[in-house]
Amino acid sequence: xxxxxxxxxxxxxxxxxxxxxxxxxxxxxxxxxxxxxxxxxxxxxxxxxxxxxxxxxxxxxxxxxxxxxxxxxxxxxxxxxxxxxxxxxxxxxxxxxxxxxxxxxxxxxxxxxxxxxxxxxxxxxxxxxxxxxxxxxxxxxxxxxxxxxxxxxxxxxxxxxxxxxxxxxxxxxxxxxxxxxxxxxxxxxxxxxxxxxxxxxxxxxxxxxxxxxxxxxxxxxxxxxxxxxxxxxxxxxxxxxxxxxxxxxxxxxxxxxxxxxxxxxxxxxxxxxxxxxxxxxxxxxxxxxxxxxxxxxxxxxxxxxxxxxxxxxxxxxxxxxxxxxxxxxxxxxxxxxxxxxxxxxxxxxxxxxxxxxxxxxxxxxxx
Numbered sequence: 001x002x003x004x005x006x007x008x009x010x011x012x013x014x015x016x017x018x019x020x021x022x023x024x025x026x027x028x029x030x031x032x033x034x035x036x037x038x039x040x041x042x043x044x045x046x047x048x049x050x051x052x053x054x055x056x057x058x059x060x061x062x063x064x065x066x067x068x069x070x071x072x073x074x075x076x077x078x079x080x081x082x083x084x085x086x087x088x089x090x091x092x093x094x095x096x097x098x099x100x101x102x103x104x105x106x107x108x109x110x111x112x113x114x115x116x117x118x119x120x121x122x123x124x125x126x127x128x129x130x131x132x133x134x135x136x137x138x139x140x141x142x143x144x145x146x147x148x149x150x151x152x153x154x155x156x157x158x159x160x161x162x163x164x165x166x167x168x169x170x171x172x173x174x175x176x177x178x179x180x181x182x183x184x185x186x187x188x189x190x191x192x193x194x195x196x197x198x199x200x201x202x203x204x205x206x207x208x209x210x211x212x213x214x215x216x217x218x219x220x221x222x223x224x225x226x227x228x229x230x231x232x233x234x235x236x237x238x239x240x241x242x243x244x245x246x247x248x249x250x251x252x253x254x255x256x257x258x259x260x261x262x263x264x265x266x267x268x269x270x271x272x273x274x275x276x277x278x279x280x281x282x283x284x285x286x287x288x289x290x291x292x293x294x295x296x297x298x299x300x301x302x303x304x305x306x307x308x309x310x311x312x313x314x315x316x317x318x319x320x321x322x323x324x325x326x327x328x329x330x331x332x333x334x335x336x337x338x339x340x341x342x343x344x345x346x347x348x349x350x351x352x353x354x355x356x357x358x359x360x361x362x363x364x365x366x367x
Contacts, residue, residue, distance in 0.1 A: 003214050005098060006218060010265075012096050012098065016087045017265075020034065024077070024079055024126075024331060025077075025123070025126055025326065025331045026079035027120070031086065034086055035057055038059065042089070044058075045058045049146075050120050050146060050147060056120065057116065059113070060111065060112065062107040062111045062112050063107065064109035064110040065110075067112075067161050067162075068110055068162050069113050069154070069158055069160040069244075070163070071118050071165060072084075072116055073117045073118055073119055073166075074118040074136040074137055074165070076120070076124070076125060076126060076129070077122065078166075078251075079260075080251035080264050080267055081168070081251065082117055083260075084166070085166070087264065088272065091272070102276055105280060106279045108279075109278075110279050112275065113154070113158055126325070126326035155239065162245045163239055163245065164246075164271065166251075169185060171301075171321060172301065173224060173297065173298055175221055176294040176295040176297040178221050179300075181252055181347075182224035182296050183253060183263055184215055184223050184250070184252065184267065185249075185252060185296050186208045186212065186225055186247065186293065187226040187248040188204040188290060189236035189239075189240045189248065192230055200240060200243060200245045201240065201245075202284055203245050203284040207245075207277055208290055211273045212293055213289075214270070215266060215273075218269070219266060224295060225293040249267060249271070251267050301320060301339065302350065303350040303351075304318070304319050304348045304350070304351050305320070305354045306352065308354045308362070316341055319343050320338060321336050322336065323336040335362075
């Protein structure tokens with residue numbers, strides 16, 4: 001299995017970091033000028049328009065036989081993949097000596113299409129859904145949303161061998177058996193309720209094994225795996241069933257990285273390794289190690305208040321997950337109660353011992 005010189009790339013990453021894209025709320029206005037300023041290495045095309053008439057772009061590089069389709073922000077409030085994609089564009093535009101070798105191999109063997117913001121209306125509102133409150137990731141069958149139809153039309157026209165579906169996940173997920181957050185999680189979607197291990201799924205798993213092997217060198221024990229329960233209306237499951245191998249990458253929490261501007265680096269590395277593997281792979285036999293990636297568990301919290309006096313005079317722990325909401329023209333981070341009770345088995349980076357703190361003193365969003 002061909003893998004990257006990860007430590008050199010990790011050191012050079014700031015050369016690729018697109019510093020105009022920071023924070024969690026990334027809009028089409030933030031990426032429009034970046035798209036227009038891409039060099040002739042990239043082919044740019046408007047695929048269509050969102051419900052609110054915002055352009056949805058396709059950006060293509062490479063001329064190889066292996067076709068890869070990548071899309072991000074099908075959930076408008078999940079922008080880490082978008083930032084990582086533009087970091088990858090910089091990797092192509094301004095290569096270091098080390099990067100040039102990988103770029104040549106990838107572009108000669110792959111043709112890659114990117115849809116860097118599928119749901120620009122949802123990005124403005126900072127919601128998962130589009131302007132009609134449709135979750136695009138659950139609209140693969142009905143295709144009620146304009147954006148869903150644009151993605152499906154491009155899928156069928158381009159006919160990729162592999163798809164990368166980029167998402168963010170909540171910070172409640174930890175890597176099973178550890179106290180670590182699931183900073184990156186992967187999924188090789190099922191094609192049926194029986195979770196049949198088809199040829200396509202084995203190929204998808206092999207790519208994930210390659211990405212995981214590299215990430216383990218830099219964030220060991222912080223990579224998880226989602227359950228492969230079949231979701232009949234989900235995009236990944238349906239695309240996989242249609243014969244388009246689909247890889248889900250979910251970006252999660254890294255210590256003190258609530259803007260996900262560190263996590264994007266791991267997303268960038270995963271994408272680069274995935275592309276490089278597909279550009280050089282002779283076979284897809286190394287799929288069994290996919291099952292060695294620990295499952296995601298939901299035992300991580302952003303903050304735990306210990307031993308809080310509740311209104312009924314009981315003393316309990318309160319687990320907080322931060323919720324991000326766009327209010328009054330700014331993105332607010334709110335402390336939202338996720339769990340109440342004995343939270344001994346939960347993990348966090350922030351524990352506040354609150355023996356003398358009354359519940360009514362806490363300013364919580366759903367208290």
